[in-house]
Amino acid sequence: MSFQNTPDFARQLDAQDPLRAFRDRFHLPLAPDGREAVYCCGNSLGLQPRAARAAVEAEFQSWQEHAVEGHFREPSCWMHYHETLTEASARLVGARPVEVVVMNNLTVNLHLLLISFYRPEGRRYKVLMEGGAFPSDQYALESQVKLHGYQPDDTIVELVPRPGEHTLRTQDIEARIQALGEELALVILGGVNYYTGQAFDLAAITRAGHAVGATVGFDLAHAAGNLALQLHDWDVDFACWCTYKYLNSGPGGTSGVFVHERFAERPDLPRLAGWWGHDASVRFQMQKGFRPMPGAAGWQLSNAQIFPMAIHRAALALVDEAGGMAALRRKSEQLTGYLEFVLQQAGLPAEVLEIITPADPAQRGCQLSLLVHRQGRQLFEFLAERGIMADWREPNVIRLAPVPLYNSFEDVWRIGQGVAAWSAELAAAPANQ
Ligand SMILES: *Cc1c(COP(=O)(O)O)cnc(C)c1O
Secondary structure, three states: OOOOOOOHHHHHHHHOOOHHHHHHHOOOOEEEOOOEEEEOOOOOOOEEEHHHHHHHHHHHHHHHHHHHHOOOOOOHHHHHHHHHHHHHHHHHOOHHHEEEEOOOOOHHHHHHHHHHHHOEEEEEEEEEEOOOOOHHHHHHHHHHHHOOOOOOOHHHHEOOOOOOOOOOOOOHHHHHHHHHHHEEEEEEEOOOOOOOOOOOOOHHHHHHHHHHHOOEEEOOOOOOOOOOHHHHHHHOOOOOOOOOOOOOOOOOOOOEEEEHHHOOOOOOOOOOHHHHHHHHHHHHOOOOOOOOOOOHHOOOOOOOOOOHHHHHHHHHHHHHHOOOHHHHHHHHHHHHHHHHHHHHHOOOOOOOEEEEEOOOOHHHHOEEEEEEOHHHHHHHHHHHHEEEEOEOOOEEEEEOOHHHHOOHHHHHHHHHHHHHHHHHHHOOOOOOO
């Protein structure tokens, strides 16, 4: 579609947007001038759904009125609370219900899955991951490798872009997997790289990993709620994601886990066990001998965290109400495409501002990462003063993530205006560069 850099055009796109009403279902923060801010940090912490407070309030009420009986009382029924998230989570990531469970937090889940799916043996012990992966993932892998008695430097192989490029080419990832061959135990990548915004071809990477006999897992922190995923069909072995970024489920919120159906009936897989993963039909017989439930549910440790899950349930309902990931993704491609367009129109030369996120919509989600070669921090602060809430990553990247549930095309137009105003200031005072 051809875009125009005018407020009328942006408002026209908003008027035609079938998801426009969802913005009112969230609390938007205010800018310094009292107007609604342009919130572009949904990749870091999604906004609060208006329904979240009542959802938590209902559980407070249950606790107040019924105390321990709340575990069994409708409508709360805390005993089975996590199960009420299963169907929506499965739809979200393209999975069968037996393949998903919601529990714990992201890095905890990554560790639990690595215990089962990183099983180095003999010559096959290496791990392939992104260079500059999110630090928590780096630390998790480093510690898991040490747990098995290996040296991280020798064991963890990092993918880096070709010289002069910012993102990875699928063919290079595949070639690296092939070259590692039977030394490769595990491929673990982010679904979308948190820094560059690059979305990886999860199906192709999974195929390549399986072809050499490796296990393939993904950290979907920046992909869940952002991309239309088909984890089951892509044959991914395992995955996990947080719920507080694109899934709007509150700071530190709970996390989702995917384990492919082919492992559903594998009680022999090594794992760390807890009572909530034990066969639910006999859980309360409190007997010795762990017997995991089939599927992802068999990786649970503890009884459900009701409060974060209450928020997550309300937030997931919004995704379904909007028509699921296909509908969100349709708007998202347009919204991010429009952001790319207004940034290109803002008049900053490539020596100052470079968009390092791939231009191909299939290789990105909501986020665009702006590499600002000069005065990046000043640009970030200039935008903040104008009510544009972006995210700053050292040493010189501004991340902007307009999200389809609550961002508007007018928001995106305002970002373009902010960057254009900065560009005009730079042009007026070139000596300061
Ligand atoms: C956000 C994010 C995390 C955060 O982990 P928590 O355990 O939720 O604190 C980890 N990994 C990636 C890739 C992330 O984007």
